Amino acid sequence: MAVTAKPKLDAQKLRADFPIFEQLVHGKPLAYLDSAVTSQKPRYVLDALLNFYETSYGNVHRGVYWLSERATAEFEAARDKVRGFVNAPSAKEVIFTRNATEALNLVAYAWGWDNLGPGDTVVVTELEHHANFVPFQFIAQRTGATFKAIPIDGAGELQLDALDGLAAEGNIKLVAVGLISNSLGTINPVEKIAAWAHEQGAVMVVDAAQAAPHKAIDLQTLGADFLAISAHKMCGPSGVGALWGKAELLEAMSPFNMGGQMIRQVRMEKTTWNELPYKFEAGTPPMAEAVAFGAAVDYLTAIGLDAIEEHEHELAAYALDRLGELDWITTYGPPADRRAGIVSFNVEGVHPHDVAQILDWEGIAIRAGHHCAQPLMAKLGVAATNRASFYLYTVRDEIDRLVAGLHKVRKVLT
Amino acid sequence: MSEFDQLYREVILDHYKNPRGHGVIEGADAEADGQNPLCGDEVSIYVSFGEDDTIEDVKFSGRGCAISQASTSMLMEMVKGRSAHEVATMSKDDLLEEVGIPLTPIRLKCALLGLWTLKVALHKGKGTPLPEEAAGLDDLSLN
Ligand SMILES: Cc1ncc(COP(=O)(O)O)c(C=O)c1O
Numbered sequence: 001m002a003v004t005a006k007p008k009l010d011a012q013k014l015r016a017d018f019p020i021f022e023q024l025v026h027g028k029p030l031a032y033l034d035s036a037v038t039s040q041k042p043r044y045v046l047d048a049l050l051n052f053y054e055t056s057y058g059n060v061h062r063g064v065y066w067l068s069e070r071a072t073a074e075f076e077a078a079r080d081k082v083r084g085f086v087n088a089p090s091a092k093e094v095i096f097t098r099n100a101t102e103a104l105n106l107v108a109y110a111w112g113w114d115n116l117g118p119g120d121t122v123v124v125t126e127l128e129h130h131a132n133f134v135p136f137q138f139i140a141q142r143t144g145a146t147f148k149a150i151p152i153d154g155a156g157e158l159q160l161d162a163l164d165g166l167a168a169e170g171n172i173k174l175v176a177v178g179l180i181s182n183s184l185g186t187i188n189p190v191e192k193i194a195a196w197a198h199e200q201g202a203v204m205v206v207d208a209a210q211a212a213p214h215k216a217i218d219l220q221t222l223g224a225d226f227l228a229i230s231a232h233k234m235c236g237p238s239g240v241g242a243l244w245g246k247a248e249l250l251e252a253m254s255p256f257n258m259g260g261q262m263i264r265q266v267r268m269e270k271t272t273w274n275e276l277p278y279k280f281e282a283g284t285p286p287m288a289e290a291v292a293f294g295a296a297v298d299y300l301t302a303i304g305l306d307a308i309e310e311h312e313h314e315l316a317a318y319a320l321d322r323l324g325e326l327d328w329i330t331t332y333g334p335p336a337d338r339r340a341g342i343v344s345f346n347v348e349g350v351h352p353h354d355v356a357q358i359l360d361w362e363g364i365a366i367r368a369g370h371h372c373a374q375p376l377m378a379k380l381g382v383a384a385t386n387r388a389s390f391y392l393y394t395v396r397d398e399i400d401r402l403v404a405g406l407h408k409v410r411k412v413l414t
Numbered sequence: 415m416s417e418f419d420q421l422y423r424e425v426i427l428d429h430y431k432n433p434r435g436h437g438v439i440e441g442a443d444a445e446a447d448g449q450n451p452l453c454g455d456e457v458s459i460y461v462s463f464g465e466d467d468t469i470e471d472v473k474f475s476g477r478g479c480a481i482s483q484a485s486t487s488m489l490m491e492m493v494k495g496r497s498a499h500e501v502a503t504m505s506k507d508d509l510l511e512e513v514g515i516p517l518t519p520i521r522l523k524c525a526l527l528g529l530w531t532l533k534v535a536l537h538k539g540k541g542t543p544l545p546e547e548a549a550g551l552d553d554l555s556l557n
Contacts, residue, residue: 145425351455353524355481357421383455383477412422413430413480 009124009307015393028363031398036182036342036389037367038232039213041296045235048295060287061261061278075287078294079277086208086227086299087218088244092276095243096285096293097116100209100212101131103228103243104176106280107205108135110256111226111249112174118144121170123202125150125158125179126379130372132207132228136176150177150193150381156184156333163196172200179211179222179227183371183387184333185316185342194223200377203249209233209241213391214312214340216305225249231289236296240289243280250276257282308392312341315390319343319399325404328410332380341390344371347406350413352384358412362405364370364398421515422480428444430480431556435490439471448531448551450547455482457528459535467540474528485513486514486528493532502533503543 015021020040021030032040052074058067062077076091083091097103116122122140124133126149140147148166151159158177166172175197179190194204206224208217213234219227226249230241255262255273259282264272273279300308317336320343323329328348333339346354352368359366367387370377375384388402439445442460449456457476464470472494474486489509493501493550509529510517526547534552536542 351477351479351483353521354422355482357479357521413427 009303009311009392011311011393011395012325014042014303015395017044018404019046021393025363025365026361031364031401032390033364033366033390033394033398033402035213035391035394036210036233036387038238039235039391040393041237042235042299043283044299045237045292045295046126049237049288049324052291057288059284062138071287074291074294075285078290078297079120081294081297082242082360083244084179085212085301086229086244087220089219093244093247093250095245095277095280096290097228097241097243098190098239098286099232099241100207100228100230101241103226103241104131104205104207105135106243106256107176107226107228107245108139110253110280111137111203112136112143114254116140116143116173117146119171120145120147120173121148121166123148123150123166123172123175123197125177125188126152126375127156127184127186128159128176128178128373129182129207129209130374131209132176132178132205133375136174141372145173149375152186155335156181156186156194156376156380157246157338158186158188160189160192160196167196167200170264172202175200175202176205176207178207178209179217180208180214180340180342181333181373181376182210182342183373183376184344185339185389186334187215187338187340190362191221191223198223210340210342213308214305215309219244230381231293231296234296235299237289237294240286240293242293247276249262250280255282259283261285269393281351303392309340311392312390312394313337315394315396315399316341316343318388318396319388319402322399322403323406326406329406332385342387343389343392343405344385344387346382346385347409348414350409352386355386355406355409358409359402362401362408364402364405366402417514423515426427426480426484426513426515427517427535429484430489433474433487434486435473435494436475437470438475439473442473442536446475446531446538446552447533448527448534450478450482450527452520452523455479455527457482457486458533459528459531461498461535461539462494463498463530463539469493469496469498469501469536472532478527479524481513481515482524482527485509485525488512489532498536498540499542502536502540506547 056070058071060072197204203225205226212229227244231233232238262282330345356368439460443462445460455478460473462471467517
């Protein structure tokens, strides 16, 4: 059988889909190297958003009239697209949230509150984004459970040999791990950790906010019990995200937010809950955003997640090579083959704010800060780093501009 | 001058590269720590008082960007020898005028971290009033 090589992604061509690149920043073309914080939007997604408002806008699951039915159909079609995107068995397990943060808080509260107590242990990692750290730390403290973190090594990779020690210390009930670290780009061995978590009888929470934009997610093999994503990081609009959870777990949980739509029957003495997923979707949801989220899924799927992953991978390797030539640059994180399109670095003697500020004048947008991962920064012994992150519209030339900009930073500040 | 050249103008770079009042006062009469939650930067301010309530010596340590280091360095020069009560009511504009560059709201936080932290130190040492902006610094909670 002939094997046809998959066509590679043409980033230069895809850039034309993104209206944001049509303008100049400080008189220069925009080199947007901060996609890990939020991605830019293709015209296709923007059109879906506007089109919904112009042709289908009504409240979902409320009216008996044509418009409401049409809005509901589009909203539910988007839910099914998200289901397909993560290869979940059923759309009723897909709950629309505001973002990944809300999805993770939903798990911490609605699962944690009823299932954690003294003698139980909650495990996160030192790499986690605050969104996958603080809610679980908080709920552990409130319920009297112990809170632990899987440590990382000097290259920012999880030290799995620490797992047995953690298991010996207490009754592990919940394990929360990010699939890809937003700070270092580390791709974590989530399948392995999930298998371990299940051996302990724990539920496995996977923060896929940073992974979903960049690689195919398959819930049939990942080993997750809960998974959180945000549309805005994957070419979708801000204001919507999703939680996927195993139906049996979601069924057994109390709701998180209360109000309209999530109820079955309200009586003075007692209220009963709506079926999944509506039990967890109180109030008017982000409807147009959810529909455009579905369009973003279509857009990414048409390009192909494998092609996106490979493209980013090449860019990360190229950036690490170019930065590696400069002895006044320190890069953090694992080797290129075990990281996504994210490169964190510092310029010797120069604070990241100053680096980012000077680069801004060159039209280059990078992130400077702690990347919502202060425990990780403490471990690396820095307050902050610079971070350049790439996406399907990033081209090599932008990395060359970054390197040239860093030379200018050196010139001005040292 | 372009906005860029203004932001990193000579005097800012001079204070950044040769900060005045950088260091620690052992056995200071008052000290306070401030953090910028945005970037994780930290500054510690140390004050020793002379007669009455004059600021006899003042120093800072910590880490930060050029803007925060330079403006805190300028602040040290501005307040040394002045009365704690006077400095406690000093407006942020006095410092910003000295810094003399256009700042976005985010960079404003960098530029003013030293000032708010100094005001917390003065409050701890001399009971001077605290500005709203000091809330959260030095684990202080204001109502
Ligand atoms: C790994 C990771 N988890 C969670 C989040 C939170 O996503 P959101 O802000 O969309 O809720 C982010 C976003 O920065 C992230 O990178």
